[in-house]
Amino acid sequence: MTAEEILSIHTDTFNRALEEQDYAALEGLYADDYMLVRPDGSVLDKQKVLQDLRSGGLRFHSIELGQTEVRMYGTTAVLTAESQAASSRNGVESRSHFRLIAVYVQQGYSIKLVHFQSTFLR
Numbered sequence: 001m002t003a004e005e006i007l008s009i010h011t012d013t014f015n016r017a018l019e020e021q022d023y024a025a026l027e028g029l030y031a032d033d034y035m036l037v038r039p040d041g042s043v044l045d046k047q048k049v050l051q052d053l054r055s056g057g058l059r060f061h062s063i064e065l066g067q068t069e070v071r072m073y074g075t076t077a078v079l080t081a082e083s084q085a086a087s088s089r090n091g092v093e094s095r096s097h098f099r100l101i102a103v104y105v106q107q108g109y110s111i112k113l114v115h116f117q118s119t120f121l122r
Contacts, residue, residue, distance in 0.1 A: 003070035031112035057090035
C-alpha cells in the first residue's frame with residue numbers, strides 16, 4: 001500500500017462510485033465497521049450510508065480534490081484533502097466546500113475505507 005495507491009483508490013474508486021451511483025463498488029470499498037461523520041456531527045455506519053445513498057435521493061454530480069496529503073502508518077493510511085462537490089438531494093442542487101479525512105486500512109489483500117469525516121469550509 002502506497003500513498004499513490006490511496007489517492008488512486010479515493011479518486012478512481014470512491015469518488016467515481018459516488019458520482020456514478022455505483023453502490024456495489026462502495027459496498028466493496030467500505031469496511032464492515034465503516035463510519036461516516038458528517039459535517040453536522042451525525043454518524044452513519046456502512047448500512048445506513050448505503051441506504052441513504054440508495055433511497056435518500058442523494059446524487060453527486062462532481063467531486064474535485066485539492067491540497068491532498070496521505071500519511072502512511074504501516075497498514076493504515078490517512079488522507080487529508082480539500083474537496084468541492086456539486087450534489088443534489090431530491091432534486092435540490094447544492095455545492096459544498098469541505099476538508100476531509102479518510103482513513104484506509106489494508107485488510108488481507110484488500111484496502112478498505114474505515115472512516116470518513118468532513119468539515120465545511122467557507
